[in-house]
Amino acid sequence: MRKIERFSVLEYFVRSLFGILAIVLLSVIMLIAAIFLLSDQPLTSIASFFAGPFSSLYAIGNMIDHAVPLAIGAVGIALAMRSGNMNIGGEGQVYAGALVTTIVALALPGWGLTGILVALAASMLVSGSVATLSGWLRERWNVSDLITTFLLSNIIILVVDYMVAYPFVDPQTNLISTRFVDPSYHLLIILPPSQLNIALCIALVCVLVAHLFLYRSRTGFELRMVGDNEEFARYAGVDHRLYRILPMTLSGALYGLGGALAILGTYHATIKGFSAGMGWNALLVALIARFKPAAIIPAALFFAYIDAGARSAMFYSDVTYEIAYIVQAVIFFLISSSILQRIALGRRRV
Amino acid sequence: MTAAVRMKSITKIYPETQKRANDQVDFTLLPAEILSLAGENGAGKSTLMKILYGLISCDSGEILVHGQPFAHPSPIEAGKRGIGMVHQHFMLVEEFTVTENVVLGEESTAPTGLLDRRQNRQRVAALIEKHHFSLSPDDRVMSLSVGQKQQVEILKMLMRDVNILILDEPTSVLTQLEIDSLFTTLRKLQSHGVSIILITHKLHEIKNISDRVAVMREGRMVGVYETAEVSEEDIARAMMGDEGLSVVRKERRQLNLDPVLSVAHLSLIRHNQDHPLLDDISFTVHPGEILGCAAISGNGLGQLESVLLGNLPVSSGEILYHDEVLTSVHHTATTRKRGIPFVPSDRLFTGCSLSAKVSDNVIATSRKRFFPPFNVSRKEIESYTSHLIETYGISATPSAPIGTLSGGGIQKVILAREIERIRDLIICCEPTWGLDVNSTAFIHRQIVQLRNDGVGVLLISSNIDEILALADRLLVFSRGSVSARFSASQMASLTKEELSPFLLGKKRMEVEGA
Numbered sequence: 001m002r003k004i005e006r007f008s009v010l011e012y013f014v015r016s017l018f019g020i021l022a023i024v025l026l027s028v029i030m031l032i033a034a035i036f037l038l039s040d041q042p043l044t045s046i047a048s049f050f051a052g053p054f055s056s057l058y059a060i061g062n063m064i065d066h067a068v069p070l071a072i073g074a075v076g077i078a079l080a081m082r083s084g085n086m087n088i089g090g091e092g093q094v095y096a097g098a099l100v101t102t103i104v105a106l107a108l109p110g111w112g113l114t115g116i117l118v119a120l121a122a123s124m125l126v127s128g129s130v131a132t133l134s135g136w137l138r139e140r141w142n143v144s145d146l147i148t149t150f151l152l153s154n155i156i157i158l159v160v161d162y163m164v165a166y167p168f169v170d171p172q173t174n175l176i177s178t179r180f181v182d183p184s185y186h187l188l189i190i191l192p193p194s195q196l197n198i199a200l201c202i203a204l205v206c207v208l209v210a211h212l213f214l215y216r217s218r219t220g221f222e223l224r225m226v227g228d229n230e231e232f233a234r235y236a237g238v239d240h241r242l243y244r245i246l247p248m249t250l251s252g253a254l255y256g257l258g259g260a261l262a263i264l265g266t267y268h269a270t271i272k273g274f275s276a277g278m279g280w281n282a283l284l285v286a287l288i289a290r291f292k293p294a295a296i297i298p299a300a301l302f303f304a305y306i307d308a309g310a311r312s313a314m315f316y317s318d319v320t321y322e323i324a325y326i327v328q329a330v331i332f333f334l335i336s337s338s339i340l341q342r343i344a345l346g347r348r349r350v
Numbered sequence: 351m352t353a354a355v356r357m358k359s360i361t362k363i364y365p366e367t368q369k370r371a372n373d374q375v376d377f378t379l380l381p382a383e384i385l386s387l388a389g390e391n392g393a394g395k396s397t398l399m400k401i402l403y404g405l406i407s408c409d410s411g412e413i414l415v416h417g418q419p420f421a422h423p424s425p426i427e428a429g430k431r432g433i434g435m436v437h438q439h440f441m442l443v444e445e446f447t448v449t450e451n452v453v454l455g456e457e458s459t460a461p462t463g464l465l466d467r468r469q470n471r472q473r474v475a476a477l478i479e480k481h482h483f484s485l486s487p488d489d490r491v492m493s494l495s496v497g498q499k500q501q502v503e504i505l506k507m508l509m510r511d512v513n514i515l516i517l518d519e520p521t522s523v524l525t526q527l528e529i530d531s532l533f534t535t536l537r538k539l540q541s542h543g544v545s546i547i548l549i550t551h552k553l554h555e556i557k558n559i560s561d562r563v564a565v566m567r568e569g570r571m572v573g574v575y576e577t578a579e580v581s582e583e584d585i586a587r588a589m590m591g592d593e594g595l596s597v598v599r600k601e602r603r604q605l606n607l608d609p610v611l612s613v614a615h616l617s618l619i620r621h622n623q624d625h626p627l628l629d630d631i632s633f634t635v636h637p638g639e640i641l642g643c644a645a646i647s648g649n650g651l652g653q654l655e656s657v658l659l660g661n662l663p664v665s666s667g668e669i670l671y672h673d674e675v676l677t678s679v680h681h682t683a684t685t686r687k688r689g690i691p692f693v694p695s696d697r698l699f700t701g702c703s704l705s706a707k708v709s710d711n712v713i714a715t716s717r718k719r720f721f722p723p724f725n726v727s728r729k730e731i732e733s734y735t736s737h738l739i740e741t742y743g744i745s746a747t748p749s750a751p752i753g754t755l756s757g758g759g760i761q762k763v764i765l766a767r768e769i770e771r772i773r774d775l776i777i778c779c780e781p782t783w784g785l786d787v788n789s790t791a792f793i794h795r796q797i798v799q800l801r802n803d804g805v806g807v808l809l810i811s812s813n814i815d816e817i818l819a820l821a822d823r824l825l826v827f828s829r830g831s832v833s834a835r836f837s838a839s840q841m842a843s844l845t846k847e848e849l850s851p852f853l854l855g856k857k858r859m860e861v862e863g864a
């Protein structure tokens with residue numbers, strides 16, 4: 001008995017790993033094919049794409065730094081998805097988190113660590129509330145969270161754009177941007193000269209805590225129960241209404257945290273549209289990781305690698321950044337189709 | 351004469367569990383015969399039929415359909431060869447109407463290419479009429495009882511002109527009347543040349559309907575008999591090997607304790623229904639007794655279960671656990687929050703989470719015990735699950751998804767889980783749905799044991815044999831109200847024949863009390 005069991009768990013693991021590797025491989029092949037089609041100097045392009053992100057400590061650090069908000073956002077998505085909720089309003093929630101942090105930092109200059117904590121808490125509160133609203137709307141009136149998160153996010157983006165362009169704009173620069181936060185708010189750089197900072201540690205902690213929460217706590221267990229089969233969860237006495245709201249709150253708060261850390265660690269000011277794509281990309285990372293916290297770190301790094309590769313290829317050869325979108329689209333397509341398949345199979349097995 | 355189906359040396363090992371579900375199985379189906387496929391839970395019956403239908407592939411072996419090799423089986427290919435399968439577990443679109451489910455894939459379309467709703471509806475209505483099913487073409491599947499859903503599955507096959515029909519435990523959820531009409535349908539199909547494979551655990555059905563019976567045990571085919579030449583005991587012995595049949599003994603007990611569960615004047619009224627779904631229901635369950643509730647499906651048992659589960663708010667009346675109100679007009683049942691053990695009739699979607707591990711399913715109703723509120727090691731969970739698996743004789747591993755167990759295996763896990771948490775009350779709805787003779791006897795022994803230990807048991811079942819075998823007192827439901835009550839002394843001599851006019855609503859008792 002025991003032996004069979006171990007064997008099969010291992011086999012499961014190998015199989016799912018194999019599936020992911022196959023997807024990664026396929027998308028890399030597509031990428032190379034695209035470069036051959038689009039570039040006049042395909043070999044240079046390929047070299048700069050794959051090697052570029054590793055060319056210096058600076059490049060490596062920045063690549064990892066880019067993965068940080070994605071990973072944090074993805075943890076939030078994973079919590080929402082595992083409980084059967086949807087939060088696709090990441091774009092707005094990240095952006096809002098960034099602006100709130102900036103405002104707090106500008107309002108409380110020189111507060112240092114306390115200020116940082118206040119700023120992070122405020123961001124999580126604001127973004128978390130926005131997502132909570134969507135959860136509540138679904139709980140109360142069965143309004144689709146898919147739609148409300150998305151629409152709310154669009155509104156928020158416009159509001160933040162306005163705030164950045166008018167009340168908080170820094171007249172000293174040509175960018176549409178707020179003023180820079182003072183250096184007491186800058187997170188500690190851990191790999192100079194790159195921008196990699198201790199936000200990385202926060203991301204790792206988030207992943208670890210989310211993993212323990214999901215698999216080792218009663219609340220996490222109930223959350224997964226509701227996501228797997230709400231009918232069963234209700235039968236088992238789980239307060240399913242709580243789990244339409246709580247995971248949304250958590251995912252919103254984590255998006256907010258991602259945005260806030262991007263400001264304090266990397267950008268130091270809210271520049272109009274600076275976070276565009278972060279929300280969607282975090283969703284993609286969560287999908288690649290199949291909503292398993294432990295898989296989010298490699299997924300986020302892979303994603304950041306593709307992004308950095310495309311930037312480097314764009315810089316050193318004649319391809320454009322859009323090449324990254326091709327890879328992302330291929331991955332997205334393959335992953336989501338296999339997820340759909342799994343959902344279909346899961347319902348049909350027995 | 352070429353056989354309708356010939357399967358040679360079929361072997362199937364499930365990779366997830368390394369379970370040899372079929373081991374060199376040979377199987378033949380003759381033209382226009384009704385063949386019963388029998389075997390205990392987990393014997394591999396569903397697996398063999400899924401292979402024939404092309405749902406899963408076998409590791410080795412050969413299949414011939416009407417003498418032609420069936421080399422690349424898939425459900426689509428099977429459909430082309432005229433093979434149809436009604437699954438043990440329904441495969442219906444809950445949100446669709448009966449008509450939409452039945453015509454799915456075979457829709458009539460208007461010349462514009464759009465669905466011809468009226469035409470579709472008429473085809474389905476005609477079919478329902480012809481086979482005397484108790485369905486309306488416009489009902490949404492999610493509002494149907496389990497028995498009615500089964501009928502929809504059968505309708506789907508009838509719509510498709512199959513000549514080889516596989517029915518995986520079609521009768522386990524049907525009432526006697528529905529079974530009779532199903533059998534009439536099957537005989538009619540047989541006379542039109544359709545070959546039928548019927549999986550069932552009920553021995554008298556095997557005797558009643560089939561020409562031959564094939565018996566499987568632990569993945570092997572252990573014998574094929576002409577039904578007329580074997581007795582029910584012979585079949586049972588072939589299924590179980592050397593283990594004997596066990597019988598449930600009831601010893602009557604004297605009761606004079608306060609009730610554990612009281613239901614008082616419970617009514618459920620819906621405006622779109624011409625009669626109340628539940629009409630002034632009152633009863634009590636005392637410690638140390640089994641109170642049976644029997645009815646033909648669609649007569650209120652389903653609603654009673656939903657109310658007890660807290661899925662339906664009541665229109666009046668209340669439910670008490672000792673002195674504590676579980677349900678009233680103002681709030682729906684807290685049965686589950688109070689942790690009262692409950693075996694639901696819908697084991698697949700209410701009673702478990704198919705994609706979750708067996709162990710997670712087992713601890714799902716004892717969350718406080720295993721996560722107080724954190725638990726860093728899963729060891730305790732695994733060992734508790736292993737313990738249950740062993741005690742209840744379930745063939746499973748704790749870490750496998752529960753969806754990979756056989757139908758009976760899932761039911762046993764649910765029962766084990768609920769029985770282990772018992773204090774003084776358990777509510778069991780259709781507890782032996784789809785269980786083989788042996789497991790049924792096992793479950794019945796468990797239920798009787800609970801009662802002897804002083805637990806109050808509310809047994810809601812449409813299986814009349816089960817009710818007669820177990821219940822100390824009995825309520826009969828018809829059209830949402832109680833049509834008869836039988837006291838302990840009356841139960842001793844009660845027969846099926848005496849019961850049936852009450853079940854059918856032709857007779858009503860004007861007695862109070864119980």
Ligand SMILES: Nc1ncnc2c1ncn2[C@@H]1O[C@H](COP(=O)(O)OP(=O)(O)OP(=O)(O)O)[C@@H](O)[C@H]1O
Binds near residue numbers: 367389391398753
């Ligand atoms: N998808 C699966 N993955 C792994 N093991 C499986 C799977 N399906 C069935 N099994 C195992 O194969 C064995 C045979 O299962 P099968 O469903 O064929 O039994 P059955 O004879 O139909 O039983 P029942 O009467 O309970 O429905 C069981 O031990 C079961 O646990």
Ligand SMILES: [Mg+2]
Binds near residue numbers: 756757
């Ligand atoms: Mg079966």
